[in-house]
Amino acid sequence: MRYDSEHKERTRQRVLTEAAAAIRAHGPDGIGVAALMSKAGLTHGGFYAHFKSKDDLIAQAIAQMFEESRQRFILKADDPDPAIALANYIDMYVSPRHRDAREHGCPLPSLSGDLARMPVKSRKRFTAGVAGLTQNIAKRLAELGKPHPERLAASMLAEMVGALALSRAIDDPAASDRILKTSRDALKARLAPGQE
Helix, strand or coil, rough: CCCCHHHHHHHHHHHHHHHHHHHHHHCCCHCCCCHHHHHHHHHHHHHHHCCCCCHHHHHHHHHHHHHHHHHHHHHHCCCCCCCHHHHHHHHCCCCHHHHHHCCCCHHHHHHHHHCCCCCCCHHHHHHHHHHHHHHHHHHHHHHCCCCHHHHHHHHHHHHHHHHHHHHHHCCCCCHHHHHHHHHHHHHHHHEEECCC
16 A cells, blocks of 8 residues: 555554653663664664664654654743743743653653663764754743853753752652752753742
């Protein structure tokens, strides 16, 4: 049976969505092509109609994750007031809900430790994703009149990623919540005064 190009693209997107969730949850080395294709409702043999290799799938899934993160940023930072927009984004990012949604959250805390050992193509996609998120934040900081918005955006992103990663790693729920609250309050006080 022949399928149209839209069907092929929908199928590819379904596989990428499943791959992105699996990579966030188990890391790039923790996914198997056969299990992934089965979860997407496809046969293992259909994999190569969409991807050249597992490395190609991982690189494309990383790009997919960052596109999802970009869309979340746009949604959360949509307020015309940049201080409110940044506060909304900080509240979403440095939150228990984001901490607990590992399979659907930002790829930065999930993948940072794995990427140094990944192929160049995956690292390039990751680097481009980090740059895109940093630019989105810097744009709102520039609208606030903050000096050196790119440097401040990089610092903000690093603090948010670090807080989320630490909150996921420790086994004390109260301490995990404190890490998130402390970082969230400090970021909002520093970057969007009056919004903490």
